[in-house]
Amino acid sequence: xxxxxxxxxxxxxxxxxxxxxxxxxxxxxxxxxxxxxxxxxxxxxxxxxxxxxxxxxxxxxxxxxxxxxxxxxxxxxxxxxxxxxxxxxxxxxxxxxxxxxxxxxxxxxxxxxxxxxxxxxxxxxxxxxxxxxxxxxxxxxxxxxxxxxxxxxxxxxxxxxxxxxxxxxxxxxxxxxxxxxxxxxxxxxxxxxxxxxxxxxxxxxxxxxxxxxxxxxxxxxxxxxxxxxxxxxxxxxxxxxxxxxxxxxxxxxxxxxxxxxxxxxxxxxxxxxxxxxxxxxxxxxxxxxxxxxxxxxxxxxxxxxxxxxxxxxxxxxxxxxxxxxxxxxxxxxxxxxxxxxxxxxxxxxxxxxxxxxxxxxxxxxxxxxxxxxxxxxxxxxxxxxxxxxxxxxxxxxxxxxxxxxxxxxxxxxxxxxxxxxxxxxxxxxxxxxxxxxxxxxxxxxxxxxxxxxxxxxxxxxxxxxxxxxxxxxxxxxxxxxxxxxxxxxxxxxxxxxxxxxxxxxxxxxxxxxxxxxxxxxxxxxxxxxxxxxxxxxx
Amino acid sequence: xxxxxxxxxxxxxxxxxxxxxxxxxxxxxxxxxxxxxxxxxxxxxxxxxxxxxxxxxxxxxxxxxxxxxxxxxxxxxxxxxxxxxxxxxxxxxxxxxxxxxxxxxxxxxxxxxxxxxxxxxxxxxxxxxxxxxxxxxxxxxxxxxxxxxxxxxxxxxxxxxxxxxxxxxxxxxxxxxxxxxxxxxxxxxxxxxxxxxxxxxxxxxxxxxxxxxxxxxxxxxxxxxxxxxxxxxxxxxxxxxxxxxxxxxxx
Numbered sequence: 001x002x003x004x005x006x007x008x009x010x011x012x013x014x015x016x017x018x019x020x021x022x023x024x025x026x027x028x029x030x031x032x033x034x035x036x037x038x039x040x041x042x043x044x045x046x047x048x049x050x051x052x053x054x055x056x057x058x059x060x061x062x063x064x065x066x067x068x069x070x071x072x073x074x075x076x077x078x079x080x081x082x083x084x085x086x087x088x089x090x091x092x093x094x095x096x097x098x099x100x101x102x103x104x105x106x107x108x109x110x111x112x113x114x115x116x117x118x119x120x121x122x123x124x125x126x127x128x129x130x131x132x133x134x135x136x137x138x139x140x141x142x143x144x145x146x147x148x149x150x151x152x153x154x155x156x157x158x159x160x161x162x163x164x165x166x167x168x169x170x171x172x173x174x175x176x177x178x179x180x181x182x183x184x185x186x187x188x189x190x191x192x193x194x195x196x197x198x199x200x201x202x203x204x205x206x207x208x209x210x211x212x213x214x215x216x217x218x219x220x221x222x223x224x225x226x227x228x229x230x231x232x233x234x235x236x237x238x239x240x241x242x243x244x245x246x247x248x249x250x251x252x253x254x255x256x257x258x259x260x261x262x263x264x265x266x267x268x269x270x271x272x273x274x275x276x277x278x279x280x281x282x283x284x285x286x287x288x289x290x291x292x293x294x295x296x297x298x299x300x301x302x303x304x305x306x307x308x309x310x311x312x313x314x315x316x317x318x319x320x321x322x323x324x325x326x327x328x329x330x331x332x333x334x335x336x337x338x339x340x341x342x343x344x345x346x347x348x349x350x351x352x353x354x355x356x357x358x359x360x361x362x363x364x365x366x367x368x369x370x371x372x373x374x375x376x377x378x379x380x381x382x383x384x385x386x387x388x389x390x391x392x393x394x395x396x397x398x399x400x401x402x403x404x405x406x407x408x409x410x411x412x413x414x415x416x417x418x419x420x421x422x423x424x425x426x427x428x429x430x431x432x433x434x435x436x437x438x439x440x441x442x443x444x445x446x447x448x449x450x451x452x453x454x455x456x457x458x459x460x461x462x463x464x465x466x467x468x469x470x471x472x473x474x475x476x477x478x479x480x481x482x483x484x485x486x487x488x489x490x491x492x493x494x495x496x497x498x499x500x501x502x503x504x505x506x507x508x509x510x511x512x513x514x515x516x517x518x519x520x521x522x523x524x525x526x527x528x529x530x531x532x533x534x535x536x537x538x
Numbered sequence: 539x540x541x542x543x544x545x546x547x548x549x550x551x552x553x554x555x556x557x558x559x560x561x562x563x564x565x566x567x568x569x570x571x572x573x574x575x576x577x578x579x580x581x582x583x584x585x586x587x588x589x590x591x592x593x594x595x596x597x598x599x600x601x602x603x604x605x606x607x608x609x610x611x612x613x614x615x616x617x618x619x620x621x622x623x624x625x626x627x628x629x630x631x632x633x634x635x636x637x638x639x640x641x642x643x644x645x646x647x648x649x650x651x652x653x654x655x656x657x658x659x660x661x662x663x664x665x666x667x668x669x670x671x672x673x674x675x676x677x678x679x680x681x682x683x684x685x686x687x688x689x690x691x692x693x694x695x696x697x698x699x700x701x702x703x704x705x706x707x708x709x710x711x712x713x714x715x716x717x718x719x720x721x722x723x724x725x726x727x728x729x730x731x732x733x734x735x736x737x738x739x740x741x742x743x744x745x746x747x748x749x750x751x752x753x754x755x756x757x758x759x760x761x762x763x764x765x766x767x768x769x770x771x772x773x774x775x776x777x778x779x780x781x782x783x784x785x786x787x788x789x
Binding site: 300377525 | 591592593594595612613614615616617621623627628629630631632636639640641643644645646649671
């Protein structure tokens with residue numbers, strides 16, 4: 001039964017893989033780079049843990065390393081909003097599949113989010129087994145067993161957390177707060193260090209990491225001894241693994257019974273919001289139809305899309321918190337980031353919004369995007385309307401960042417805010433041009449209800465990621481000119497040139513995107529209407 | 539060209555690799571006609587409708603709608619055509635009223651007119667829950683909304699792919715009455731449906747497509763020949779008699 005499910009998922013994915021040779025090549029290239037990097041890290045871990053002269057350091061740092069693995073394992077998929085493959089229960093619940101089988105498939109699928117960590121643990125295990133300072137090959141029974149239990153603990157905990165968080169995120173109002181909290185958890189240590197808490201005080205936490213009562217401490221003690229504590233450490237690790245199994249099963253069963261639709265339904269008591277409606281209608285003051293109605297539609301739809309709202313919140317909060325430590329350090333030693341903090345955060349927000357707006361403009365429309373081909377409106381209008389809506393959100397994002405900076409009293413002047421808007425607007429010209437090309441050449445449906453990225457998002461995101469530095473080059477040149485000549489006039493001169501070039505590039509990209517939309521309309525519609533197998537890759 | 543047929547298709551082909559989804563279709567649908575386009579699953583009905591709407595280009599052949607060639611006068615044609623597609627092309631994160639207003643304005647209606655018509659259509663199709671997002675609509679409600687959207691710009695030609703699928707009896711009755719009324723005012727309806735009783739009751743002309751080719755075409759009376767029902771004709775023409783009795787395990 002499990003094999004049948006995995007096979008049908010493979011068959012479902014086959015079409016999209018075969019559909020684009022370039023896409024497949026790009027995916028393979030990214031995978032080789034990513035896993036190559038982790039294989040190198042695993043080899044390094046093997047080298048270090050196999051060195052007998054590092055015995056004491058290994059004893060001190062192995063629990064800390066396992067704690068780091070635990071942290072990455074549990075938090076990375078949440079922080080990056082890519083939660084790996086999971087079962088689409090709606091499609092499988094109609095079959096007589098035992099829930100236990102579904103749970104084990106879910107656990108197996110968690111491996112897609114942690115293959116790199118399994119590589120790292122394998123490298124560590126091989127090194128430890130080879131290290132004569134810990135008994136060499138005599139540890140062959142304990143070391144792999146400890147790491148397998150530690151991996152199983154992480155896998156089942158991650159599965160449980162995923163189900164729990166997905167349910168929480170489906171509730172209106174909770175998801176944005178939860179996303180903010182999760183993100184703060186990830187960057188809090190860095191922020192504390194940057195705001196004056198000494199590194200020593202943070203490092204003092206680490207000795208408690210080696211306490212065998214924790215799963216990472218238990219795993220380290222089980223592997224390395226001392227002999228008297230091995231049985232106790234094994235029992236602790238086994239207990240944690242059992243607890244993680246029970247937690248994972250519990251959360252899985254609750255998710256099976258959970259009605260996501262009910263959680264997201266509009267309450268019967270919901271009232272009209274005339275003020276919000278007036279805001280949505282503001283574009284009609286300056287834009288004619290059909291451009292105006294497309295912008296209005298985008299504004300309304302995106303604001304109601306959980307995935308978009310999450311990314312929008314992350315856009316200013318994550319950027320702010322990630323770059324804030326550098327800004328605060330910059331008060332002591334001036335740096336490029338601290339000097340242009342608001343611009344950096346605005347450009348970061350601009351990049352983050354790509355995945356939910358201009359990078360895949362028809363993604364949330366799905367098969368309904370066909371309406372743009374059916375209506376008596378040129379496709380260039382649809383793209384332009386979507387671009388205007390994206391630009392509105394980009395400027396709102398910058399306004400939110402500027403407000404936050406003002407509230408945090410970061411000494412941001414009105415001139416800096418104006419500069420951030422100007423630079424972001426110019427950079428947006430290039431990125432919207434690239435986004436339009438990406439939207440018609442790599443369209444993919446996105447599930448508005450799911451808070452993590454839709455299947456197949458990786459390739460187009462990768463393309464944008466590679467093109468982002470190129471698109472920012474003209475703006476970067478302006479800053480370089482200001483640095484080299486120490487002259488504002490030169491800076492604004494280069495920016496003006498970048499803006500003119502940006503308009504020309506946007507125009508050419510739009511022409512090209514319209515031609516591609518005309519030639520590829522069948523493929524675009526097919527891609528946007530594409531269903532998925534019994535599992536969804538996120 | 540007011541005298542030109544509503545639909546004139548000549549030698550229409552659509553190839554997917556070596557596979558012909560539509561294979562040399564010739565079709566003329568007069569104005570003011572309620573035309574039924576029938577065929578078994580995979581016969582090429584939806585592909586034909588998608589080519590008529592300009593969603594996909596034909597591999598070869600010509601299409602004229604309301605006397606205008608496609609794709610040369612695509613925008614003019616689209617302004618005068620209403621479509622109910624087989625899958626509901628609705629923006630899930632809008633309310634029904636917002637969606638209808640959107641469609642109306644996309645077809646060139648002024649905003650107040652679009653808002654007013656949207657409201658009337660929502661009342662007519664009993665979709666009055668103003669704040670409810672389309673994502674929360676049932677299948678039947680989605681179909682009714684798609685039907686309302688096809689009416690908002692008062693088109694001369696309707697292209698409808700399975701419009702009654704998933705709609706309850708009351709909704710279906712309402713839709714049929716509206717369509718008959720549209721024909722009475724001179725509009726043309728090109729409809730596909732697997733519910734042959736509905737086609738038999740509504741349509742005055744019918745074409746049957748099988749394996750991408752038109753295998754029968756004519757008025758309802760011509761097709762039935764006075765003795766057969768439409769279902770009998772259809773089954774006879776597209777081939778039936780699948781011998782399920784041969785499957786021992788199924789008995």
